[in-house]
Amino acid sequence: GEDVEQSLFLSVREGxxxxxxxxxxDSSSTYLYWYKQEPGAGLQLLTYIFSNMDMKQDQRLTVLLxxxxxxxSLRIADTQTGDSAIYFCAEILSGAGSYQxxxxxxxxxxxxx
Amino acid sequence: xxxxxxxxxxxxxxKGQTVTxxxxxxSGHDNLYWYRRVMGKEIKFLLHFVKESKQDESxxxxxxxxxxxxxxxxxxxxxxxxxxxxSGVYFCASSRAGTGGNEQFFGPGTRLTVL
Numbered sequence: 446g447e448d449v450e451q452s453l454f455l456s457v458r459e460g461x462x463x464x465x466x467x468x469x470x471d472s473s474s475t476y477l478y479w480y481k482q483e484p485g486a487g488l489q490l491l492t493y494i495f496s497n498m499d500m501k502q503d504q505r506l507t508v509l510l511x512x513x514x515x516x517x518s519l520r521i522a523d524t525q526t527g528d529s530a531i532y533f534c535a536e537i538l539s540g541a542g543s544y545q546x547x548x549x550x551x552x553x554x555x556x557x558x
Numbered sequence: 559x560x561x562x563x564x565x566x567x568x569x570x571x572x573k574g575q576t577v578t579x580x581x582x583x584x585s586g587h588d589n590l591y592w593y594r595r596v597m598g599k600e601i602k603f604l605l606h607f608v609k610e611s612k613q614d615e616s617x618x619x620x621x622x623x624x625x626x627x628x629x630x631x632x633x634x635x636x637x638x639x640x641x642x643x644x645s646g647v648y649f650c651a652s653s654r655a656g657t658g659g660n661e662q663f664f665g666p667g668t669r670l671t672v673l
């Protein structure tokens with residue numbers, strides 16, 4: 446079956462870079478996503494990458510995809526206290542008409558001032 | 559545009575009772591999804607509507623759960639009768655039809671506590 450794995454916690458100092466890692470198992474995944482959940486809020490789509498890409502950059506966010514190793518990472522440059530949240534990695538399962546997302550358990554990022 | 563909204567934000571019920579959760583998707587979004595996160599585990603897919611039709615309900619745990627989307631607008635998720643293991647956060651999401659990246663926009667969730 447499918448499985449998405451993430452480390453549960455990450456702590457960084459304000460101004461440093463954060464790297465959140467994720468591994469997935471479905472080699473036929475078409476899209477991979479990063480969602481952010483702030484306390485008491487819903488899931489906010491941060492960015493996504495198509496499986497034929499190996500990198501995507503969007504301002505302070507860089508997504509790297511190693512399809513051979515089924516490894517996805519999210520790098521946040523110049524991490525701020527407002528970046529403290531839970532970050533979820535997710536993949537779309539392939540299948541006719543099926544768009545169900547499979548999530549990891551989430552990585553709680555704590556930013557130390 | 560207004561985001562996905564869910565009602566109620568919290569619900570506390572006793573085992574055996576019935577609860578109905580409501581989701582209003584972003585206007586014009588044909589795709590509507592239900593997910594839930596139970597006891598700190600992964601967020602799990604429940605089902606997917608395209609307009610009023612159930613496209614994929616493979617994640618529905620059992621027949622105590624009934625989802626509807628009459629008219630293809632808002633959706634309800636009824637749990638009857640509720641069990642202790644149903645406690646968790648129920649998320650709704652929506653996306654446009656034919657979106658290549660299928661960007662799913664999530665609501666804030668309904669926290670359900672079954673006592």
